[in-house]
Amino acid sequence: MNNKWKKLVSSYLVLVLLIGLVTTSVGNRVHAAEQFDLNAKSAILIDAETGKILYASEPDLTLPPASMTKMMSEYLVLDAIKNKKVKWDDQVQITDYVFSISQNKELSNVPLRKDAQYTVKELYEAMAIYSANGATIALAEHIASSETNFVKMMNDKGQELGLKNFKFVNSTGLNNSDLNGNHPKGTGADEENMMSARATATLAYNLINQYPEVLETASVPTKTFREGTSDAIKMLNWNWMLSDIPGYLQQYAYEGLDGLKTGSTDLAGYCFTATAERNGMRLISVVMGTDSITKRFEETKKLLDYGFQNFEHKDIFPAGYETKGNKTLSVQKGKEKTVQISSEEPLTITINRGDEKNYAPIVKFDKSLLNDENALTAPIEQGQKVGYLTYEYKGEDEYGYITEDIAQKVNVPIVTESSVNKANWFVLTMRGIGGFFADIWASVSGAIKGLFS
Incomplete structure (x- = not known):
């Protein structure tokens, strides 16, 4: 092969290589979402600042959110604090109903006594960090006098925030059958809260933007409830993706992740609403109906990686x-x-x-x-x-x-x-006169043109 042909072939190969690289780059950018299979019944990824949806898979499928329900309970607690209806140091009386739920060791709980009082802050931390069900119901009763009234507040607030495809029947996300016959009035004995991934993300969006302090508690990896008392219990956050989660759970930690709420029941499977911030961009992801406690974190990582790798805030104009x-x-x-x-x-x-x-x-x-x-x-x-x-x-x-x-x-x-x-x-008058004569001239010139057409 002579030098002329060698140069020609070399140039052709370089051109083919460059076209391949450009094609691959464009394909990676435009179709990046196709590069991962999400093992969840429903999922959504949004930008927490703008509410823009970056990825969605069956986002309007209505499923049980399990303890992700507690994001609405958190919202209503923070709303009550803001509006000075309750205070963090208010003492909360424990009813027989709350006591019975809090003693159920098969549910996520901190043990509560009927002869003791707890502050709103203590119960809120138990709810947000440890997903404590008895503590959640105690707060619902304290704010609304009964869980029945609180559930009405939850549904009303959901409508106000623009949620669709949702229904709250209790404050915790448990199945009503777990409530020992004390389920809120007007709800079925075997009912469970229902939400879509879109509705869940909308709730998280409003919670984070209106009450960013929610992340101060949601990001706590461990805390001792009632430290120094006989009821002390170490609360380990169910969110294993927190960057400073202790021990072997570090394998699930995700840089910049500081919330928000996990959930699981037999009907719901394993769910997770996550939020993370990197380089000034905060994302919110929701996965619903995964098949294991770890899978919800693995699928969340896929979503967040996709978002941070492929999207940016941009001044388009x-x-x-x-x-x-x-x-x-x-x-x-x-x-x-x-x-x-x-x-x-x-x-x-x-x-x-x-x-x-x-x-x-x-x-x-x-x-x-x-x-x-x-x-x-x-x-x-x-x-x-x-x-x-x-x-x-x-x-x-x-x-x-x-x-x-x-x-x-x-x-x-x-x-x-x-x-x-x-x-x-004067100027307006002269403009009017000018306009008058301009109209006359237009009419005359039009008539003259008509004579010769």
């Missing part, structure tokens, strides 16, 4: 962005006839890395500010909001947002770049 065809608005009765408009701030969303080209700008104007000719009327202030900038996605595998309300908030204001004062009467 910068502040001061002017869209083609919408750089100005007409102004009536102003010293200037137009005013420039642009975005007030950058539009930041969570995207698949390198996918910016698939996002097209969409401008929506506030019709109440415009007249029939789509013009503003002077005077106009600088920075006056006239609409908003959002986007349209033109790629594939777009999962949207966890609720429609959140999706509607993905926009930034479009504002005027300068002020426009109202023109004085």
Whole structure:
């Protein structure tokens, strides 16, 4: 083979190699979710800041959430604290019902005495760290006077937060059959709470964003309940993915993970709502219906790895962005006839890395500010909001947002770049005269053209 042919073949091979590398890179980016099989009945992964869904598998399938239910109980406790309906140092009386549940060693519990009182803080920590069922019911009774009333609060709050495909029948996530005939009124003796992965993620999203302090307790790996008393019990967090979980459980630890809630019952299988933060991005994942206590952590790792490796927060349109065809608005009765408009701030969303080209700008104007000719009327202030900038996605595998309300908030204001004062009467009069003669001239010229057509 002569040198000319050697060079030609070498160049061809290099070209083939480069095409292969580019194709592989694009394939890894666009279809990364296809590279893992998730062994769960239902799962979802969202960005905790924007509510953007990054991955979903049967997200609306309604399944038992088991003790992930306690995220709603935690929410209502923190809500009661915020609204000063209860205090952390309030003393909670233990009823016969709570006592009987707390003594059941087959359930996750800390032992509670009828002749002792416990603070809201103690019971909350037992619920959040150790998933203690008796402690959860005690808090429900303290806040709402009965678990029945508390369950109504849970369902009402779920509606308020935009949850769909859910129903709470108790405060713990147990099957009602475990409650010794004391299940809340209006619920069945064998009923169990039901939620979809989407609803569970929506609950976690609201819990973390409205009460970020929840992670201070959820991230505690171990704590001794009633330390220094005869009832002392070491609580080991059921979340084995915490970065500082002790001993042999370190094999499941995940960098940046600090919550949120595990769950398991015979009907539910093994479930887990996780949240982790890396490099300024926080993700929330939900896996439901896995077949072992460790599998829920293994599947969660797959989801979180996928999210952190493939997605980023990106300013898809910068502040001061002017869209083609919408750089100005007409102004009536102003010293200037137009005013420039642009975005007030950058539009930041969570995207698949390198996918910016698939996002097209969409401008929506506030019709109440415009007249029939789509013009503003002077005077106009600088920075006056006239609409908003959002986007349209033109790629594939777009999962949207966890609720429609959140999706509607993905926009930034479009504002005027300068002020426009109202023109004085003389200028407006001359414009009117000019317009009058312009109309006459248009009519005359049109008639003349008609004579020769």
